[in-house]
Amino acid sequence: MAAYVRTVKTASGATAVQIVHSSRRGSRDIEHIGSAHDDVELEVLKAAAHQRMAAGQDELDLGLDTAAGMTSNAKGPLPITSSRMGHLADALARGYQALGLEAATGADEVFKALVLARIIEPTSKLDALRVLQEAGIDPPAYRTVLRRLPVFAEPSWRQALAAACAKHTGLGPASLVLYDVSTLYFETDTGDGFREPGFSKERRLDPQITIGLLTDASGFPLMVNAFEANKAETTTMLPVIEAFMRAHRLPDVTVVADAGMISEANKRAIEAAGLSFILGIRIPDVPYAVQTWRRDHPDQPIPDGHIFTQP
Incomplete structure (x- = not known):
């Protein structure tokens, strides 16, 4: 061997x-x-x-230790008693606290440990305990992790995290928020009603779910929701926005999106909810307001930031 x-x-x-x-x-x-x-x-x-x-295994005595000033009984290199990624673990813990996540979760050490492990090395829940050990953090027992997971899955838990993120960004009624979706697939052959085969940008046939992420203008995450994979992307927007308004007591929002995220049904639903939207879309003809401006200002470029309004 x-x-x-x-x-x-x-x-x-x-x-x-x-x-x-x-x-x-x-x-x-x-x-x-x-x-x-x-x-x-x-x-x-x-x-x-x-x-x-x-x-x-014994080592040959070549006299190197004595020449280095060590006693003749000393053999081999100094033993490594422990190692710790102290700076990394401490910095992540400090960021976790600065974002208000520690207060939002009631200083739950199991959740904090799983978050830190996921950032250091994305892996399974079981293997996360190994990552924590390598980082010098005393990991919780795997049975404790499994016992706490139902608590972490509660909507109230996710709402508390979203409230902490919104407070950190100083979110207000006039804030700009961005929304997009992605998919996560699972390496299994059968669906369960939530994880189901659907449209995959990676052209996979595996069961998957759709993730909707709401961020501020800088890309800082504010709220995340999960939907069935066979649910159209355009139909996920309004539920996320309404949940966001309820969580932060916002009386009104203006949805800004490209044409791919807002269908005709979405437009009607947004208007029925009393909200307004700005839609980026290609138009086949030059609008009347633009034609009029060009006629009144021949040979002049349109000023940057100029806004045309037309009923």
Whole structure:
């Protein structure tokens, strides 16, 4: 049985350090040491892997330790007792607190730990515990995570997070908000009424869901909602906007969107809800107001920012 250290790039961009035990028969046993996010962490994990491979083996006494000023009984490199991505974990925790998420969640440590793990290395709930350990954070028990998940799925929990985000951005009645949708697919063959096959921009046949994200003008997230995959994208806009207005007690909003997000049915629904909209759309002919301006101002370019209004 031969063993060697190898590095593998993960989907999140980190570098996984592994010990591969291979036999002449072709079978292999892979031992995962950890994932590094910079060169320093990579060298530490490589050193730890080599130490683990050499565990229980004596080293030749070449006299190097004595020459370096060490006692003759000292052998090998100094042991690595622990490692911690302290700066990364502390910075993320500080940002979590500054956004008001700690207060919004009642200082729930399980939710905070899952959020930090997801940012450091997007992975499964079970593997998130490994990520937390590598970051020097004491992870919760997996049974505790499963017990808390129903609480995190409550609409009131999501509303509290949305309220904290809106407070951080200083959202007001005149604020500009942006809305778009995307899809998330699941590696399963059967749907369950919510995760269903639908229109996929990636041309996948797997069951998926539609995610609607509302942000401020800078792209900071304000609210997220999930819909069935077979629900048309245009029909997701009004429910998100109405939920957003209720959550933040906004009396009126103006929807600004391109033609792809607002269908004729959407227009009627928005007007029926008492809201107004600005729609970017191609028009086949030059409007009368523009023709009149050009006639009255021959050979002049239209000033930047000029607004034409026409019933």
